Amino acid sequence: xxxxxxxxxxxxxxxxxxxxxxxxxxxxxxxxxxxxxxxxxxxxxxxxxxxxxxxxxxxxxxxxxxxxxxxxxxxxxxxxxxxxxxxxxxxxxxxxxxxxxxxxxxxxxxxxxxxxxxxxxxxxxxxxxxxxxxxxxxxxxxxxxxxxxxxxxxxxxxxxxxxxxxxxxxxxxxxxxxxxxxxxxxxxxxxxxxxxxxxxxxxxxxxxxxxxxxxxxxxxxxxxxxxxxxxxxxxxxxxxxxxxxxxxxxxxxxxxxxxxxxxxxxxxxxxxxxxxxxxxxxxxxxxxxxxxxxxxxxxxxxxxxxxxxxxxxxxxxxxxxxxxxxxxxxxxxxxxxxxxxxxxxxxxxxxxxxxxxxxxxxxxxxxxxxxxxxxxxxxxxxxxxxxxxxxxxxxxxxxxxxxxxxxxxxxxxxxxxxxxxxxxxxxxxxxxxxxxxxxxxxxxxxxxxxxxxxxxxxxxxxxxxxxxxxxxxxxxxxxxxxxxxxxxxxxxxxxxxxxxxxxxxxxxxxxxxxxxxxxxxxxxxxxxxxxxxxxxxxxxxxxxxxxxxxxxxxxxxxxxxxxxxxxxxxxxxxxxxxxxxxxxxxxxxxxxxxxxxxxxxxxxxxxxxxxxxxxxxxxxxxxxxxxxxxxxxxxxxxxxxxxxxxxxxxxxxxxxxxxxxxxxxxxxxxxxxxxxxxxxxxxxxxxxxxxxxxxxxxxxxxxxxxxxxxxxxxxxxxxxxxxxxxxxxxx
Amino acid sequence: xxxxxxxxxxxxxxxxxxxxxxxxxxxxxxxxxxxxxxxxxxxxxxxxxxxxxxxxxxxxxxxxxxxxxxxxxxxxxxxxxxxxxxxxxxxxxxxxxxxxxxxxxxxxxxxxxxxxxxxxxxxxxxxxxxxxxxxxxxxxxxxxxxxxxxxxxxxxxxxxxxxxxxxxxxxxxxxxxx
Numbered sequence: 091x092x093x094x095x096x097x098x099x100x101x102x103x104x105x106x107x108x109x110x111x112x113x114x115x116x117x118x119x120x121x122x123x124x125x126x127x128x129x130x131x132x133x134x135x136x137x138x139x140x141x142x143x144x145x146x147x148x149x150x151x152x153x154x155x156x157x158x159x160x161x162x163x164x165x166x167x168x169x170x171x172x173x174x175x176x177x178x179x180x181x182x183x184x185x186x187x188x189x190x191x192x193x194x195x196x197x198x199x200x201x202x203x204x205x206x207x208x209x210x211x212x213x214x215x216x217x218x219x220x221x222x223x224x225x226x227x228x229x230x231x232x233x234x235x236x237x238x239x240x241x242x243x244x245x246x247x248x249x250x251x252x253x254x255x256x257x258x259x260x261x262x263x264x265x266x267x268x269x270x271x272x273x274x275x276x277x278x279x280x281x282x283x284x285x286x287x288x289x290x291x292x293x294x295x296x297x298x299x300x301x302x303x304x305x306x307x308x309x310x311x312x313x314x315x316x317x318x319x320x321x322x323x324x325x326x327x328x329x330x331x332x333x334x335x336x337x338x339x340x341x342x343x344x345x346x347x348x349x350x351x352x353x354x355x356x357x358x359x360x361x362x363x364x365x366x367x368x369x370x371x372x373x374x375x376x377x378x379x380x381x382x383x384x385x386x387x388x389x390x391x392x393x394x395x396x397x398x399x400x401x402x403x404x405x406x407x408x409x410x411x412x413x414x415x416x417x418x419x420x421x422x423x424x425x426x427x428x429x430x431x432x433x434x435x436x437x438x439x440x441x442x443x444x445x446x447x448x449x450x451x452x453x454x455x456x457x458x459x460x461x462x463x464x465x466x467x468x469x470x471x472x473x474x475x476x477x478x479x480x481x482x483x484x485x486x487x488x489x490x491x492x493x494x495x496x497x498x499x500x501x502x503x504x505x506x507x508x509x510x511x512x513x514x515x516x517x518x519x520x521x522x523x524x525x526x527x528x529x530x531x532x533x534x535x536x537x538x539x540x541x542x543x544x545x546x547x548x549x550x551x552x553x554x555x556x557x558x559x560x561x562x563x564x565x566x567x568x569x570x571x572x573x574x575x576x577x578x579x580x581x582x583x584x585x586x587x588x589x590x591x592x593x594x595x596x597x598x599x600x601x602x603x604x605x606x607x608x609x610x611x612x613x614x615x616x617x618x619x620x621x622x623x624x625x626x627x628x629x630x631x632x633x634x635x636x637x638x639x640x641x642x643x644x645x646x647x648x649x650x651x652x653x654x655x656x657x658x659x660x661x662x663x664x665x666x667x668x669x670x671x672x673x674x675x676x677x678x679x680x681x682x683x684x685x686x687x688x689x690x691x692x693x694x695x696x697x698x699x700x701x702x703x704x705x706x707x708x709x710x711x712x713x714x715x716x717x718x719x720x721x722x723x724x725x726x727x728x729x730x731x732x733x734x735x736x737x738x739x740x741x742x743x744x745x746x747x748x749x750x751x752x753x754x755x756x757x758x759x760x761x762x763x764x765x766x767x768x769x770x771x772x773x774x775x776x777x778x779x780x781x782x783x784x785x786x787x788x789x790x791x792x793x794x795x796x797x798x799x800x801x802x803x804x805x806x807x808x809x810x811x812x813x814x815x816x817x818x819x820x821x
Numbered sequence: 822x823x824x825x826x827x828x829x830x831x832x833x834x835x836x837x838x839x840x841x842x843x844x845x846x847x848x849x850x851x852x853x854x855x856x857x858x859x860x861x862x863x864x865x866x867x868x869x870x871x872x873x874x875x876x877x878x879x880x881x882x883x884x885x886x887x888x889x890x891x892x893x894x895x896x897x898x899x900x901x902x903x904x905x906x907x908x909x910x911x912x913x914x915x916x917x918x919x920x921x922x923x924x925x926x927x928x929x930x931x932x933x934x935x936x937x938x939x940x941x942x943x944x945x946x947x948x949x950x951x952x953x954x955x956x957x958x959x960x961x962x963x964x965x966x967x968x969x970x971x972x973x974x975x976x977x978x979x980x981x982x983x984x985x986x987x988x989x990x991x992x993x994x995x996x997x998x999x
């Protein structure tokens with residue numbers, strides 16, 4: 091793990107010898123390198139495998155640590171998501187470890203915006219005192235915990251809240267994939283599939299951009315598919331950055347993707363291009379579905395989507411002919427993630443369309459991955475907290491929502507109703523990113539206790555009563571991460587550099603210590619290493635081996651393509667007709683649902699999406715990434731030239747953007763890459779926490795304009811159901 | 822002897838900036854200093870639009886104007902054709918910045934040295950790829966020996982008819998597929 095490489099700058103400082111060489115005339119590489127190595131022989135460089143934290147993918151990476159300081163990162167070659175590569179946010183976010191705006195000690199709020207430093211002991215005592223008081227008075231269901239789950243959080247957070255007797259564990263998916271998860275779950279039995287992109291012949295993306303919401307191996311696979319001549323269709327109201335790899339862009343009217351999928355499904359069946367054998371063996375309810383679908387013709391969809399009926403027919407037929415190596419990709423936050431009132435239905439329609447193509451568990455199709463077999467703690471010595479009696483908040487209102495993720499904004503709703511009294515937010519900026527910030531702020535102010543665990547003073551932290559400073563992911567070991575996919579594997583996040591701020595702690599320590607003071611320490615009577623050893627026990631891997639390699643795959647356990655497993659739906663099959671939906675009060679057959687709001691001639695729909703350099707709001711305060719935003723004006727909103735001209739707006743102009751919720755001032759990018767009815771705003775800006783000096787005041791937060799809302803099926807945030815007006819203002 | 826060069830396939834570039842950030846970290850650059858710049862070229866009218874992203878860095882010209890104008894010979898070309906800067910000799914006069922056709926040189930405001938892409942010479946010497954190539958998420962960058970007809974880069978140039986960005990401005994060692 092120790093090498094003798096060094097950087098150019100270290101070399102320059104250390105060496106005068108190369109200068110002499112260079113001035114002597116033409117220098118050869120070998121001579122130059124000899125001097126270079128000599129000059130850098132004092133720099134100790136360690137290469138430590140770990141995992142990234144810049145987005146939910148948690149790619150494998152290798153930290154190059156020079157003289158004890160993180161120097162640079164490379165992608166882990168064995169990790170299935172990175173395959174040797176890292177994206178810009180992966181490289182850049184790691185610099186958070188040296189951020190000037192880090193939280194360095196526990197804080198207690200003593201005024202509206204005033205905090206004072208306290209000791210960990212005081213923080214634990216006061217937090218546990220309040221938690222126990224609230225539980226005693228209102229019951230454990232008045233307490234909730236929300237996070238953006240990563241390796242340690244996924245294990246410790248639900249365990250901690252369950253130990254307190256509450257089932258209220260939530261994740262950020264309410265503004266990410268709740269609709270897709272619900273639609274897929276009740277159709278094919280999993281909240282998400284993966285896709286065999288590199289072997290596919292025909293790939294459709296709906297509202298999803300591999301080049302913006304990056305997992306490096308996905309982009310590599312897509313580039314490979316393109317090299318192999320695959321047809322790649324991007325359905326999106328904006329020509330996103332993956333456009334270069336696409337064969338065709340369908341500039342769909344935002345919010346109408348469901349109509350497109352329904353019409354394509356109708357064409358497949360009408361043209362007899364559906365996989366009858368697959369449908370016979372692995373699905374239920376096809377006849378009712380096919381009958382219902384007859385009304386969704388391409389001509390019907392053309393009027394709704396703005397995509398010519400001929401194109402819809404052509405693409406559906408071509409996908410039918412390319413089956414089973416044809417698919418609609420499973421997406422994340424895109425059009426069937428959490429954006430529109432019809433997103434759950436879109437998710438369901440997509441899962442069904444893939445079933446029509448019979449592409450499940452086929453080469454070039456949709457894949458049900460497999461998980462590694464990992465061990466558990468010995469329950470005799472380390473008892474699990476018992477399952478809480480009361481159901482998770484929102485379970486009654488949203489029975490179709492994917493239970494593990496829940497509906498995180500229910501915490502705010504119940505706080506406003508006076509039912510939720512305490513909330514813990516770990517690695518989660520819910521106040522800015524989960525719903526309308528004004529509503530979130532009011533909700534948080536109603537609670538008796540809000541605790542934020544973070545590495546920087548996020549908007550949520552500023553609204554908390556207590557702020558607990560965590561070490562960054564560069565400074566901590568974590569729980570082993572199981573990797574599911576065609577080949578299962580495991581990855582370990584491990585510490586690269588010494589703790590920078592002595593009064594910060596890793597999350598497993600915080601939960602363990604807080605649990606003890608809360609009186610539920612018996613459920614945390616193990617060390618992180620003991621837990622990881624227990625998880626590794628059924629594998630043939632030692633902890634030492636995992637530490638050395640960082641990522642280990644189990645190729646012997648690779649799934650067999652061609653074999654469709656028994657699905658985890660009630661019938662064990664793909665459900666074209668769903669009793670679960672019926673019981674929840676919805677149509678058991680998929681149907682067209684109108685978006686909740688629609689723009690008029692003088693207004694636009696506000697849509698959002700990722701940029702390759704930012705992740706949620708957590709990267710906005712990273713100087714090396716924010717500099718790219720500044721260099722290329724990336725915080726601007728996108729507007730179509732025809733609409734801009736009519737409003738007297740030119741590229742770079744300052745405009746006022748007004749919705750029912752807020753008014754923002756921002757400059758515009760006039761581009762043909764956006765649907766005339768939509769305004770696109772990148773999703774990571776508008777930091778309002780003055781403690782985050784780099785991100786503060788750059789762009790605006792699109793959530794400011796999003797009404798606080800719940801999609802009827804999955805509880806998702808409906809974050810694209812926003813209408814705005816735009817007018818030019820003086821800069 | 823090797824003569825190093827690169828192919829950038831803009832048809833695959835998704836403009837993710839990973840090359841820029843990995844280059845900055847490899848070279849320990851200040852955040853506002855970068856060796857790679859990005860140009861966007863949008864063509865067509867909605868909905869028939871194409872967008873091309875063109876990353877531009879030092880093209881390692883065969884007869885590099887920055888080398889010939891440098892009064893102290895701080896900028897020099899190695900036998901392998903990599904254009905390098907000797908920081909100890911650079912006086913920060915910026916002649917090279919003016920001479921460069923590609924705007925590829927940038928002055929470090931801390932040291933005054935006018936630097937640029939060096940094809941990560943120290944990594945190449947170890948048989949590795951430059952940082953921008955090894956991190957490129959879409960494999961849009963290919964690096965290697967232009968004099969070896971069997972190298973991946975040479976084969977790619979032939980297969981994809983890669984051309985220098987501006988052949989009219991002299992011979993460059995970065996070839997673009999557009």
